[in-house]
Amino acid sequence: MRLQKFLARAGVASRRGSEDLMTAGRVAVNGVVTSELGAKVDPATDTVTVDGREVRPDEGAAYFALNKPAGYVTTMSDPQGRPTVADLMPADAPAGLFPVGRLDLDTTGLLLLTSDGELGHRLLHPRHHVWKTYRAEVDGEPSDADLRALADGIELDDGSTAPARAHLVWSEGSRAEVELSLREGRKRQVKRMLSAVGHPVRALHRIAFGPVELGDLAPGATRPLTDAEVAALHAEAGED
Numbered sequence: 001m002r003l004q005k006f007l008a009r010a011g012v013a014s015r016r017g018s019e020d021l022m023t024a025g026r027v028a029v030n031g032v033v034t035s036e037l038g039a040k041v042d043p044a045t046d047t048v049t050v051d052g053r054e055v056r057p058d059e060g061a062a063y064f065a066l067n068k069p070a071g072y073v074t075t076m077s078d079p080q081g082r083p084t085v086a087d088l089m090p091a092d093a094p095a096g097l098f099p100v101g102r103l104d105l106d107t108t109g110l111l112l113l114t115s116d117g118e119l120g121h122r123l124l125h126p127r128h129h130v131w132k133t134y135r136a137e138v139d140g141e142p143s144d145a146d147l148r149a150l151a152d153g154i155e156l157d158d159g160s161t162a163p164a165r166a167h168l169v170w171s172e173g174s175r176a177e178v179e180l181s182l183r184e185g186r187k188r189q190v191k192r193m194l195s196a197v198g199h200p201v202r203a204l205h206r207i208a209f210g211p212v213e214l215g216d217l218a219p220g221a222t223r224p225l226t227d228a229e230v231a232a233l234h235a236e237a238g239e240d
């Protein structure tokens, strides 16, 4: 594995930041300062240090799922002093966690948090097209034509939406629930798409992010991701 990738995965810095640490001569492999950007390490056998302190990837990178309740801002600190998702993390969670993407203040459901800067960045990059699945309670009952339009693409003020998946979960005339899966992540995208077909969102809940499912995690609760989920996220993010 390339040294800068090893450092990024361990949560030391982004890959770019890790390269800067290397070229600054602050990184050593088995005691030898290594500034060459092509350098490789074997995480199982090599000892990597930054400023003389050993970096251990297994301890460095943490991955959590949170069932975000409404009323919490998706940030680790809020200048306005509102409750943030950081308030919901376990007291012994490692430093350096950040949310992967954003849910609106009133949106509930699955939010991933990690200290793996490289993975977080890749998961959000449009190139990797990770599916995110939402359940939206809406006004009225979307027709088959509405659902087709949501799936085929809707013209929004920032351009047409990419192909998506949409189906009706239940309907009782004046209200319905739509399940919508998107590979994009534009601001307020689900709400804007449903408003555009005449069915404003009353409540929005995310149930899956790529291979990770919310399952029965209680509102406000967190859980560490399993090794299998972390591996699947790395695979979806296209890491080599």
Ligand code: URA
Pocket (backbone or CB within 6 Å): 102, 103, 104, 105, 107, 187, 188, 189, 190, 191, 192, 204
């Ligand atoms: N789309 C929205 O409109 N809001 C969210 O929080 C997430 C996706």
